[in-house]
Amino acid sequence: MDELSILELQQQMASGEATARSLAEYYLKRTQRIDKQGPTLNAVIELNPDALSVAAALDEERRTRGSRGPLHGVPVMLKDNIDTADKMTTTAGSLALEGSRPQQDAFLAERLREAGAVILGKTNLSEWANFRSSRSSSGWSSRGGQTKNPYVLSRNPCGSSSGSGVAVSANLCAVAVGTETDGSITCPAAVSGVVGLKPTVGLVSRSGVIPIAHSQDTAGPMARCVTDAAILLGALTGVDARDAATGRSSEKGLRDYTQFLAADGLRGARIGVARNFFGFHEQVDAVIEGALEAMREEGAVMVDTDLASGQDYSESEYEVLLYEFKHGLNAYLESLGPDAPVGSLEDVIAFNERNKDRVMPYFGQEHLMRAQTKGPLSERAYREALARNHRLARDEGIDATLEKHQLDAIVAPTNGPAWTTDLINGDHALGGSSSPAAVAGYPNITVPAGFVGGLPVGISFFSTAFQEPTLLKLAFAFEQATKVRRPPEYLASLAL
Numbered sequence: 080m081d082e083l084s085i086l087e088l089q090q091q092m093a094s095g096e097a098t099a100r101s102l103a104e105y106y107l108k109r110t111q112r113i114d115k116q117g118p119t120l121n122a123v124i125e126l127n128p129d130a131l132s133v134a135a136a137l138d139e140e141r142r143t144r145g146s147r148g149p150l151h152g153v154p155v156m157l158k159d160n161i162d163t164a165d166k167m168t169t170t171a172g173s174l175a176l177e178g179s180r181p182q183q184d185a186f187l188a189e190r191l192r193e194a195g196a197v198i199l200g201k202t203n204l205s206e207w208a209n210f211r212s213s214r215s216s217s218g219w220s221s222r223g224g225q226t227k228n229p230y231v232l233s234r235n236p237c238g239s240s241s242g243s244g245v246a247v248s249a250n251l252c253a254v255a256v257g258t259e260t261d262g263s264i265t266c267p268a269a270v271s272g273v274v275g276l277k278p279t280v281g282l283v284s285r286s287g288v289i290p291i292a293h294s295q296d297t298a299g300p301m302a303r304c305v306t307d308a309a310i311l312l313g314a315l316t317g318v319d320a321r322d323a324a325t326g327r328s329s330e331k332g333l334r335d336y337t338q339f340l341a342a343d344g345l346r347g348a349r350i351g352v353a354r355n356f357f358g359f360h361e362q363v364d365a366v367i368e369g370a371l372e373a374m375r376e377e378g379a380v381m382v383d384t385d386l387a388s389g390q391d392y393s394e395s396e397y398e399v400l401l402y403e404f405k406h407g408l409n410a411y412l413e414s415l416g417p418d419a420p421v422g423s424l425e426d427v428i429a430f431n432e433r434n435k436d437r438v439m440p441y442f443g444q445e446h447l448m449r450a451q452t453k454g455p456l457s458e459r460a461y462r463e464a465l466a467r468n469h470r471l472a473r474d475e476g477i478d479a480t481l482e483k484h485q486l487d488a489i490v491a492p493t494n495g496p497a498w499t500t501d502l503i504n505g506d507h508a509l510g511g512s513s514s515p516a517a518v519a520g521y522p523n524i525t526v527p528a529g530f531v532g533g534l535p536v537g538i539s540f541f542s543t544a545f546q547e548p549t550l551l552k553l554a555f556a557f558e559q560a561t562k563v564r565r566p567p568e569y570l571a572s573l574a575l
Contacts, residue, residue: 080105081250082566085153085307088253092141092152099134099141099152102253103197106154107131110200110251118232118569122245124159124223126200128166134197149310151195156252158243159201159223160208161185161298162287171289172206172220174438175421175430182416185287186319187256187298194314199252202242208263209239210291210404212442214505217241217267221438225500229271229567230534234497235506237266243301244271248567254302254311260291260400261389262494262513264299265525269493269537272527272564274308274554276300277513279544280520282328283312286321290407292400293324294465295517303564305526305555309336312547331545339548344556346378348487350540351480353386356491359510366529366536367492370561374490377560379553382484386491387476389514396518398464405450424451441502472519478543487549488542493525496534516541526554527563532573535564 080102083091091097107126114120127133137152146152157163160171162181170176184192191198203223209215217238218226226241228234229249236245240257244267247255257264259277268275276299283298290296300311316332319325325332352371357364371381389396408424421427428447431438453461480489494511501507516523521544528538538557540550 082303084304085149085253085310088153089149099137099197100131102152103130103134103154103199106199106252113249114251118227118229120229120245120249121224121226122202122242122249123156123251124172124201124203124242125167127198130197130199137195137197147195150191150314153196153254154199154252155191155196156199156202156243156246156255157188158204158240158255158257160204160258160289161188161256163188163198167201169201169289170222171208172204172222173427174221174434175427177222177420179415179420181287183287186284186317186321187315188287190314190317196314202246202255204240204242205238207447208258208260208289208291210260210400210446211444212446214442216441216500216502217506219441219502225502227500228497229569231497231570231573233499233572234534235270235500237270237494237497237508239263240267240301244268244273244275247271247273247301247303250566254300254307256298256311256315257301258288258296258298259517260295261396261517262511264301265513265523265537265539266494266511268301269525270497270535272535272567274302274305274524274526276308276312276524277516277522278312278547279328279522281324282332282545282547283315284317284319284322284325286319289411290404292403293407294399294403295520305551305558306337306340308524309340309551312336328545336547336551339552340555341552342556342559343378344552345374345560348379348553349382349485350374350379350553351382351384351484351486351489353489353491353512354383355385355388356510356512360495360531362531363492363495363536366531367538370528370538370557371490373561374557377556382486384480384484384489386480386489386515387471389518392468392471392518395464395467396514398460399468401446401450402453402456402458402461405453406456442505468518472515476515477519477521477541481543488540488546488553490538490540493537493539496531496536512539520544522547522550524550524554526558528561529563532575533570534573
């Protein structure tokens with residue numbers, strides 16, 4: 080069963096070799112064997128007690144009425160900041176929300192159920208989507224503990240969608256959904272050797288997703304291959320009355336992104352190489368240079384360029400995140416009703432302080448405390464910071480670069496190889512290219528590009544708003560030309 084794609088799973092169910100229930104049973108047993116015992120990856124924070132009954136009902140529907148589509152009976156996991164109105168909780172990894180059961184599915188969870196997916200469980204994450212402390216360890220939450228990288232267990236899974244990336248890589252599910260504000264899909268996908276797609280903000284609804292910042296937040300697919308990511312994206316899209324940003328995608332969102340996947344998709348493409356994101360690790364540079372050469376051999380025209388990086392607007396991005404986190408989290412917690420464990424950001428901070436031995440044994444909550452000091456979104460400081468972000472990341476950044484060189488997309492190293500997990504000092508990543516697309520609200524897909532010392536390295540393709548079809552086409556052609564991914568071996572440590 081390991082490494083089977085969605086299409087292969089559908090072939091097995093269509094032939095009778097497997098059923099939705101047998102697939103769910105397999106992945107649940109594997110989760111117990113690999114995630115909770117054995118390597119103890121700690122990628123899954125909670126399992127769905129109704130998964131087998133849901134799968135059995137979908138089997139009966141397939142027999143009597145036929146298949147709903149490519150996700151019918153396919154096991155999916157969701158990051159634990161995505162609401163499900165079932166027997167599972169939604170906590171963002173925080174003990175402050177322990178026991179919280181939303182009254183309504185997130186829109187994307189509704190879409191998955193409508194597509195016939197079986198929601199197997201929730202994945203662990205960096206607590207509050209890694210917006211709690213500047214000294215956090217990615218993949219650690221007070222509710223779920225520390226997630227491990229499946230290639231080398233002493234290494235970090237990156238965050239905040241740590242559990243989603245690891246669960247997919249370790250074959251604990253067919254595909255998973257992560258969320259990103261800046262790098263939270265692309266980084267964990269890259270270091271776990273899988274595909275991660277951060278869509279255009281507004282293509283996938285955020286209603287029912289615990290927020291950081293509405294100007295950058297989005298959910299997106301994490302998968303072992305580009306085809307699976309394209310299938311999952313088609314199920315997630317749709318206009319949602321609860322998320323006004325999805326109105327922008329009414330004519331852009333599609334139900335089938337697999338139509339753009341072509342093995343010759345690189346032929347004639349003009350791709351910018353953002354050289355200012357190179358240079359933080361010579362072995363990463365070598366891997367990416369090999370990837371660029373592979374694209375040239377497939378007929379792509381590679382154009383060297385520079386691009387405004389996150390360092391140019393890091394202060395204004397942080398300012399926007401502080402304002403929007405307070406605004407968005409307070410609104411989310413209020414929506415849970417009077418029975419919610421906490422009702423505001425102020426309540427969360429107070430809970431953490433009262434329970435600091437359990438919640439803050441390694442690092443604090445300075446991001447939460449700074450956010451609490453911010454005023455409404457009408458304040459001039461917020462509006463100016465947001466305008467600066469969009470000017471530098473969009474107008475003078477990605478859009479200007481695409482237009483200047485007549486490019487279809489821009490590529491750069493996604494990030495470096497996984498670092499050693501350090502709960503005392505926190506993360507020590509060397510570099511990455513997630514910020515331009517994240518701050519702009521534009522799409523970004525990472526694909527496995529190679530290995531450094533046995534650790535996966537990814538390459539990112541990004542472009543302007545709603546260019547998911549182009550990015551999927553390029554990423555698929557690159558994937559088919561290189562076929563880099565190999566399954567993890569769960570090594571205890573890296574032997575150099």
